[in-house]
Amino acid sequence: MSSLLIEVNNLSRYYGNHCAVDDISFTLEKGEVLGFLGPNGAGKTSTMQMLCGNLAPSSGQIKINNFDILDQPQQAKQYLGYLPDTPPLYKELTVNEFLEYCAKLHKVPFRQVNKAISTSKARCGLNEVSERLITNLSKGYQQRVGIAQAILHAPKVIVLDEPTVGLDPIQIKEIRTLIKELGSEHGIILSTHILSEVQESCSHVQIINQGKLIFNESIDHLNHQLNTSTIKVETRSPLNLDHFSHISSITSIENEIDTQYLFHYASNENPTEQLAEIIVNSGCGLLELSATKQSLEDIFIALTTKKNNA
């Protein structure tokens, strides 16, 4: 009970008649990185706004480090660092001035302000732009200032709403490393609509769709659930599909158009080698053989249909 950083019970939020978040419950412990996965408009941002006290829930309860966000908002918010979907930056200030203001707002003790600022600048790679006006920084750097602001006061809970949007691939990699690093000392919630991001940086994953929580497990569980993979094959002339029936790991074969095929297989056994051999021997002329990654949509379909079947 006491080690729980976030406890959410039966949280709902209505905008008029539209239900944005529908009866969500989850918990977060120290050292966990929770990925919040869902398509646009699924209710990720609303949930995060409620967690950070920016939006009052229609019903339900949120506890941050055992403080109720509605009854004791100031105590609860002390433990929170929040990066909203649009980073809240005063663009007429320099990076240093802005971070100093944030430190004061979060009641960082006077003597530790400078140390806190330099630590978070170093972590987000902002040292070379400290004296520049935020308005003159590129979007990627502005995003980093937003992250620096969220981790400045070493909060127990860090809430990041789509932290890697607008960053280039190298920066994305850096941010992922940073998140992993922070994950050991803090509890982190991050939202995204990119599946690979969750697979790379999170320890737990929640999938939310149309306001409902449809999946809430550890990341290993997710990977286990997704135990089918797909190979895409294109040949010059049509294949005789009977040739492949003896490969046990192939679960099904789809013929997309003419000479394009999708081979679904159980991911514990990769049949690519055998597959290539058979196609080449049959003389059909192999044009393409590539592994397809599952998209978020595929997972939704997999998860929702699985539920319906059960």
Added chain:
Amino acid sequence: MIFTIASRELKTLFLSPLAWSILAILQLILAYLFLTQIETFVSFQARLANIDSAPGLTDIIVTPLFANASIILLLVTPLLTMRLICEERRNKTLTLLLSAPLSSTEIILGKYLGILGLLILIICLTSLMPLSLLVGGELDLGKFFCNILALSLLVSAFASLGLYLSCIASHPTIAAIGSFGLLLLLWILDWSAGISGKSSEIFHYLSMLKHFQSIQSGLLNTTDVSYFLLFISTFLILSILRLENDRIQK
């Protein structure tokens, strides 16, 4: 915490040309008006010497100067207050304040004190002009103080109403037009009071102009002071409630 927000607010105002240009233009206009009043005084001086209990230097120069300043500030204050909350909401920076361990009261008071800082600076600069008369003449310091107090209370009231409208408006321009319109209405409410006779007593009380002039005349009355204090606290409380409401509705 309140002062952290207030000082940032004030600092931001001076980072843009807005505060500087307002200070410069106000000072120019008021200095011109001040000089005209001195001209008037000089031309009347000989005749005034012959009248018993004639109006003094303070009546002829200070009171009109502050009356003029009040009208100019009626125009300027909405421009200063329009951005307070409205702009933060539009730029999404309000989130920073809302997710920091602050109460809505602290946010509103911080914003209010920040803008009040600039307005008090304007009043100080205005007061320096009559003070320069002390070099060669004498001022009724009691009355002078009452004028400063009257103007300070008045602009504090302007600012509180402007802040509230900035809380409810979706665009700074709407906040500015709204607060200017309301202030002007409250200002001229007294004019209709003269026409319609008895039924206008409530208008008479609501009119800002009357309370302002009453303090300006050197008569420090609880009714007038409490009118302004009530006005200010009403709009500050409304602003706080409005900000709280933001979280519920949206």
